[in-house]
Amino acid sequence: MRILVVGAGAREHALCWRLAQSAAVDSLVAAPGNAGMAELATVVPVAAGDVDGLVELAEQESVDLTVVGPEAPLVAGLVDELQSRGMAVFGPTREAARIEGSKVWARSLCERHSIPSPRSRPFEELEPALEFLDELSPPYVIKADGLAAGKGVVIADDISAARTALEDCLIERAFGEAGRSVLVEEYLVGSEVTAMAVTDGRTVLPFALAQDYKRAYEGDEGPNTGGMGAYSPVPAADPKVEALILQDILQATADALAAEGVHYQGILYAGVMLTDDGPKVLEFNCRFGDPEAQVVLPRMVGNFPELLLACVERNLSYYELGWTPEACVGVVLASRGYPGPAETGVPISGLKEAAQREEVQVFHSGTVARDGRVVTSGGRVLTVTALGSDLSEARHRAYEACSLIRFDGMHYRKDIAERATEGNR
Numbered sequence: 001m002r003i004l005v006v007g008a009g010a011r012e013h014a015l016c017w018r019l020a021q022s023a024a025v026d027s028l029v030a031a032p033g034n035a036g037m038a039e040l041a042t043v044v045p046v047a048a049g050d051v052d053g054l055v056e057l058a059e060q061e062s063v064d065l066t067v068v069g070p071e072a073p074l075v076a077g078l079v080d081e082l083q084s085r086g087m088a089v090f091g092p093t094r095e096a097a098r099i100e101g102s103k104v105w106a107r108s109l110c111e112r113h114s115i116p117s118p119r120s121r122p123f124e125e126l127e128p129a130l131e132f133l134d135e136l137s138p139p140y141v142i143k144a145d146g147l148a149a150g151k152g153v154v155i156a157d158d159i160s161a162a163r164t165a166l167e168d169c170l171i172e173r174a175f176g177e178a179g180r181s182v183l184v185e186e187y188l189v190g191s192e193v194t195a196m197a198v199t200d201g202r203t204v205l206p207f208a209l210a211q212d213y214k215r216a217y218e219g220d221e222g223p224n225t226g227g228m229g230a231y232s233p234v235p236a237a238d239p240k241v242e243a244l245i246l247q248d249i250l251q252a253t254a255d256a257l258a259a260e261g262v263h264y265q266g267i268l269y270a271g272v273m274l275t276d277d278g279p280k281v282l283e284f285n286c287r288f289g290d291p292e293a294q295v296v297l298p299r300m301v302g303n304f305p306e307l308l309l310a311c312v313e314r315n316l317s318y319y320e321l322g323w324t325p326e327a328c329v330g331v332v333l334a335s336r337g338y339p340g341p342a343e344t345g346v347p348i349s350g351l352k353e354a355a356q357r358e359e360v361q362v363f364h365s366g367t368v369a370r371d372g373r374v375v376t377s378g379g380r381v382l383t384v385t386a387l388g389s390d391l392s393e394a395r396h397r398a399y400e401a402c403s404l405i406r407f408d409g410m411h412y413r414k415d416i417a418e419r420a421t422e423g424n425r
Contacts (some may be wrong), residue, residue, distance in 0.1 A: 001305055004029045004058050006040065006078070007048050007069030010332075010363035010383040015067055016040045018297045025305055029061050035374045036364025048073050055081045064088060066279045067308060068266075070200035071287050072149060075101040079266075090308045092286050096264040100286040103183045105143045113256035116248060116280045118273075120185035126170050132164055133186050141185040141281075144169050146178030153224055153283075155187065190275040192237045192282065193294045197250045198307065203261045203316035204358065208235045208299055208323045209242065210292040212348045213419070216339055218415045224379055225339040229416035230291045231329045231374065231391060232299055236274060236420075245272055245279050253284070265311055292382045294363050295328040326359075327396040329417045330385035331402050335366065336409025338379035342366070346376045346407045354401040359387040359394075361400070376407055392421040 001024050013036045020024050020040045032055060033043035045213050046053040049072050066082055068074055068091035069387035077094035082290055092099075099106045110117040119136075122145070123129035142165040144152030152175050156162035163320045170177035185194050196207040212230040216222035237245075249270050257264045269285035269292075288296075297304075310319045335342040348367065351374060363385065366378020384401045388394030394416045402412060 001027050001064045002027050002029070002062065003030065003305065004030055004061060004063040004064065004071060005037070005056060006073055008032045008034050008037075008365075009069065010365040010380070011039050011288050013363040014294045014297045015069060015288070017363070018300070019067070022303055022305050024303065025064045029057070029063065031057055034364045034377070035367040035369040036362070039355060045107065051074065051076050051078050051081055054078060055085065057346075058082060058087055059071040059085065063313070065090065065305070065308065067091070069132060069287060071097070071100050071285065074286050075147060077150060080149055088309070088312050090312055091266040092182050092264050096262050096266075097286040099253075099257070099264075101267075102145055103283065104181055106284045107183060109253070109256055109260075111253065113155040113259070115252050115256065116411070118186045118188050119278060120183050122181055122183050124170070124281060125179050126166055127292065129166050129170070129182065129184055130163060133159060136184075136186050137189045141187050141229040142166060142169070143183040143185065144175040144179040145181035145183060146175070148175045148178045152178060182285060183235050188273040188275050188280060188282070190273045191241050192273050193234050193247045194230070194289050195250060195270045195272050196269050196289060196292065196296065197246075198266070198311050198316065199250075199254050199268050200265050200311045200314040201258055202314070203408070204246065204254050204268070205316055205319065205321050206242070206246050206250060206322070207296050208232050209237050209245075210289070210296050211236075212289065212292050215411060215418055218413050223339055225334075227289070227291045227332060229329075229335070230289075230295045230415045231327065231394070231420060232292070232295045233327060234420070236310055237390070241274060241279065245270070249279060249281055265274040265314070291301045291332055292328050294361075294385050295330040298328050298361060298385060298387055299324050299326060316385040324387075326387045326389060327390060327391040327394045328385055328387050329398045330383045331398050331412055331416050332380050333378050333382040333384065333405060333410055333412045335376050335378065336411070338411075342376075342379035343409050344376050344378065345370075346404065346409060348374045348376060348381070348407040350405040354384060354404040357386070357397060357401045357404070358403045359397055361385045381407070381410070390421075395421055
């Protein structure tokens with residue numbers, strides 16, 4: 001098989017890494033790729049948002065399967081264009097990708113089909129949104145409707161902060177068209193987990209649960225980011241909870257989409273809050289999570305490209321997923337300034353030393369090769385992951401590997417998986 005992987009992040013590096021392990025894969029092409037992916041694939045500088053360029057690339061390279069990593073090309077209709085040319089592609093169509101592309105649409109789907117979710121209401125004007133806040137208790141959750149690179153959600157501690165968040169979206173247009181509409185939600189108390197599954201529109205195969213860290217600093221302080229780390233499995237979710245998530249959220253959502261005539265194939269991602277009233281959906285994504293993919297894929301047992309093809313060919317009912325009992329912890333190393341404007345072009349050292357550590361994988365995100373060196377090219381630069389017999393061992397290995405990597409301005413959270421390992425000490 002010849003496979004094209006679309007994207008340039010650590011998630012896409014992890015996808016390439018997992019695909020390359022299969023003897024069925026003859027070659028990989030990555031667009032636009034990064035310095036780490038270049039070690040596994042032929043990197044072609046076609047942007048992930050360039051739908052026409054990607055379709056042309058897939059045809060020129062005669063790929064047998066295209067795997068789409070990020071959400072933007074999915075929402076833009078890359079899958080539709082490839083399918084119209086009879087090409088195999090893993091990921092949902094533009095219509096199905098609305099589940100991430102519009103938080104308002106996704107929440108209305110939950111309401112129509114009684115999928116457990118927080119109380120919420122959409123708004124396009126400031127004053128009605130402010131009035132709705134009076135019906136809720138602080139803190140308040142304000143979400144830009146469209147794609148905002150993981151930064152369109154604000155948890156406001158009081159009315160003043162909520163007003164500022166609403167004004168940023170609806171008046172100042174801080175997120176452009178993505179913030180033309182907002183979703184105001186009640187704040188749910190509990191433990192948040194990431195529940196991903198692969199579905200062909202009928203069968204839903206759940207992946208191992210993960211938990212990620214969205215805030216920039218230790219103790220869940222600071223602004224939201226695209227994700228600063230993750231771990232899997234999640235001790236807070238026992239088999240009964242996992243069964244509820246599969247039945248009441250993942251399978252229920254796939255059934256709801258099918259009932260409304262929307263064919264969904266690919267990854268269905270649900271951010272789920274484990275509340276006292278049971279699991280509830282916080283958000284949906286139409287692709288692998290990042291950094292969750294980096295800690296889930298190393299735990300997967302089986303032929304990965306075979307799984308993706310089974311999904312594309314709607315044969316998932318014949319496939320079984322397996323998981324290693326080992327735990328995995330991933331830590332994101334970020335550039336100075338992230339999650340704001342990030343410093344780039346900074347040389348990175350220690351990559352080989354870190355990757356040589358036992359059970360460690362270093363997945364590249366914001367990197368590029370320049371003059372024989374790897375330098376930073378974005379906010380989230382690397383995800384350092386490690387497997388271990390339990391979360392404590394995996395965490396120790398991951399942070400040991402992090403200590404070997406250096407670049408000016410590097411920062412990362414020191415508390416990834418800390419609470420989850422307390423019982424192992």
